[in-house]
Amino acid sequence: MTTKTAWPLVRVLRDRDSGLFLSAVVVSGFGTSALWLASGVWVKDLTGSDGLAALCLLALWLPTLAGPLLGTLADRGRRKPLLIGVNLLLGALLLTLVSVDSPGDLWLLYAVLFVYGAAGVVHDAAESALVASAVDPSLLGDFNGLRMTAGEGMKLLAPLAGAGLYAAYGGASVALLDAATFVLATALYALLRGREEKPAPPSGGRRRRTAEGARHLWAHPVLRPLVLAGGATMLCVGLNGAMVYAVVDDLGHSPAYAGVLYAVQGAGSVAVGLLSGPALRRLGERRFAAYGIALLACAVALRAVPYDPSALVCSAAIGAGLPAVLIATLTSVQRETPGPLLGRVTATAHTLVYAPNVVGLAAGAALVELVDHRLVLVALGVGLLVTAAWLFQSPARAERTVSRSPSDANPA
Numbered sequence: 001m002t003t004k005t006a007w008p009l010v011r012v013l014r015d016r017d018s019g020l021f022l023s024a025v026v027v028s029g030f031g032t033s034a035l036w037l038a039s040g041v042w043v044k045d046l047t048g049s050d051g052l053a054a055l056c057l058l059a060l061w062l063p064t065l066a067g068p069l070l071g072t073l074a075d076r077g078r079r080k081p082l083l084i085g086v087n088l089l090l091g092a093l094l095l096t097l098v099s100v101d102s103p104g105d106l107w108l109l110y111a112v113l114f115v116y117g118a119a120g121v122v123h124d125a126a127e128s129a130l131v132a133s134a135v136d137p138s139l140l141g142d143f144n145g146l147r148m149t150a151g152e153g154m155k156l157l158a159p160l161a162g163a164g165l166y167a168a169y170g171g172a173s174v175a176l177l178d179a180a181t182f183v184l185a186t187a188l189y190a191l192l193r194g195r196e197e198k199p200a201p202p203s204g205g206r207r208r209r210t211a212e213g214a215r216h217l218w219a220h221p222v223l224r225p226l227v228l229a230g231g232a233t234m235l236c237v238g239l240n241g242a243m244v245y246a247v248v249d250d251l252g253h254s255p256a257y258a259g260v261l262y263a264v265q266g267a268g269s270v271a272v273g274l275l276s277g278p279a280l281r282r283l284g285e286r287r288f289a290a291y292g293i294a295l296l297a298c299a300v301a302l303r304a305v306p307y308d309p310s311a312l313v314c315s316a317a318i319g320a321g322l323p324a325v326l327i328a329t330l331t332s333v334q335r336e337t338p339g340p341l342l343g344r345v346t347a348t349a350h351t352l353v354y355a356p357n358v359v360g361l362a363a364g365a366a367l368v369e370l371v372d373h374r375l376v377l378v379a380l381g382v383g384l385l386v387t388a389a390w391l392f393q394s395p396a397r398a399e400r401t402v403s404r405s406p407s408d409a410n411p412a
Contacts, residue, residue: 021143022143031180032181033159034158035162040053041171063120067121070118075344086123091179095175124346128333140335145273227329230329234356238357240300243368246373248261272321285329285332287392292322293324293388297380300318301377303377
């Protein structure tokens with residue numbers, strides 16, 4: 001079997017740096033997912049407040065809004081030392097949480113989670129830029145798909161492990177577990193062989209350098225429609241997520257049944273991650289994203305049908321459809337962005353794509369109390385279909401032209 005025709009996982013793991021990157025994603029993702037669940041439970045146990053528990057998620061997400069500014073840090077120096085430094089910083093920071101054992105200590109937990117989220121923005125931008133230079137360009141689609149698979153797989157396993165560890169030994173034990181995963185990820189990054197050129201000294205003011213990522217995205221005929229479609233999709237996904245308990249109630253189950261739906265959704269994401277590399281090579285980023293959004297649209301609308309088998313199939317389809325636009329956008333950013341800009345462009349793209357999800361969750365929480373959730377789901381399905389149709393009609397000529405331009409793409 002040749003490298004070209006091998007199963008995507010084999011192709012990625014045959015490449016030493018690709019395998020190390022993927023291993024680091026799995027390790028650090030396990031710890032992050034475990035802490036994400038345990039932090040909310042920790043606060044709930046100490047205070048009894050659902051609102052204070054929800055602030056944990058807000059503290060992690062809030063730094064995403066500063067993505068364009070934080071992304072400039074990933075372009076100031078070599079990305080490998082930056083990744084190692086960020087991982088060691090987070091590992092040390094998590095050790096401070098062993099002292100949290102009363103409501104008066106929660107300020108420290110929130111502060112750590114906020115820094116955790118900000119460091120995560122820098123980490124993701126630097127990692128994406130380093131992947132684009134260290135991983136063979138023909139493996140980028142496969143790598144990003146497998147990264148999605150690994151991330152979703154950790155979301156299925158790590159919360160259970162974190163919950164069990166928390167129940168047995170408390171929140172500090174989960175923080176120590178997460179710290180250990182960062183140390184292990186640091187060792188994996190240190191083993192990377194790819195050599196980076198030292199970037200040129202920054203030119204222009206900080207505001208100008210920060211805005212360069214947004215200007216590149218807006219002016220690029222391939223990236224702009226993908227990022228806009230991704231943001232619109234995540235807005236609808238946030239609204240859809242806020243309806244999940246209304247869907248469960250309509251099915252006649254207890255709220256705990258939402259865990260079953262999420263597990264099935266995660267399984268769908270795992271499956272599409274394994275297939276995304278071949279799909280991207282066959283369809284291209286724009287059409288792959290559009291097909292995924294169309295599948296997502298049908299699944300969201302059909303959740304309005306109160307029938308258990310339909311609900312399970314729709315959850316799997318949501319899990320399969322949603323990652324398409326995320327994988328396509330990240331892969332295009334890596335391929336179509338010059339290396340010196342890649343940190344800022346990646347962080348800006350993440351902000352534009354993921355921030356609408358927070359808005360959707362907040363709006364959906366209010367809307368579900370005012371409007372029949374079935375009407376909302378059908379409307380979201382229509383909106384997603386319009387997004388998919390628009391993406392299908394985005395100029396293909398520009399995509400083909402840019403893909404032929406060797407000077408605009410990442411040198412890797």
